[in-house]
């Protein structure tokens with residue numbers, strides 16, 4: 001079983017969208033996949049039409065109350081619902097990891113994807129640190145603009161600190177550009193700059209901006225269902241291929 005955290009400092013860059021499409025592709029391939037909504041905004045749970053007041057959440061899970069439930073969303077796809085009060089309690093660094101290990105000893109899972117909140121590594125032991133202590137891999141979407149480059153510079157040292165002090169098996173799968181407008185000056189400029197600064201951490205694949213992503217979200221579906229031949233659909237398939245290649249290496 002491999003655990004992948006989807007994490008960025010900046011909000012709104014595509015973590016939840018990426019978690020959903022990774023989960024959809026893995027499960028379609030026959031891999032038993034669980035997505036954990038680890039964000040108080042609950043965007044992922046809302047995307048899967050899990051009711052607002054659904055009481056069996058990741059908070060119950062991490063607090064070891066036994067009162068959690070996985071929601072089945074397809075033959076091989078399970079969701080652990082988010083909780084809008086997840087940030088109210090203080091957790092220990094390995095609370096999530098301990099529960100994931102218990103879960104994995106009771107059921108077969110090939111992948112767990114953790115959809116992290118924005119600014120996950122700030123302050124005390126944040127949710128991002130707890131997620132990364134439970135993970136094998138980090139995946140990080142960014143947008144080609146100034147602040148995302150700053151985000152890289154914020155994320156990398158924090159990740160290194162966690163690897164060095166708490167989770168030596170954690171690996172950086174990579175950054176990838178999302179919502180890309182190809183052939184624009186901005187994209188060329190910032191992707192060159194980012195790759196100059198942190199080129200070894202970048203995946204080849206990028207996801208183009210595509211209105212079908214919004215349409216899919218509105219319908220609570222994936223882009224593969226709504227627009228299978230669209231740009232973003234093609235790009236997400238390539239992204240998963242690149243990720244699996246890297247994991248299998």
Ligand SMILES: Nc1ncnc2c1ncn2[C@@H]1O[C@H](COP(=O)(O)OP(=O)(O)OP(=O)(O)O)[C@@H](O)[C@H]1O
Nearest residue numbers: 011012013014015016017118179208209210213214
């Ligand atoms: N490739 C894309 N093309 C067009 N729109 C996109 C694309 N990827 C994501 N979006 C849109 O951008 C918005 C933000 O995406 P998403 O919710 O996945 O970001 P996030 O990083 O999870 O945000 P947050 O930090 O708030 O959790 C959503 O409305 C989503 O539909």
Ligand SMILES: [Mg+2]
Nearest residue numbers: 015016039043
């Ligand atoms: Mg999100």
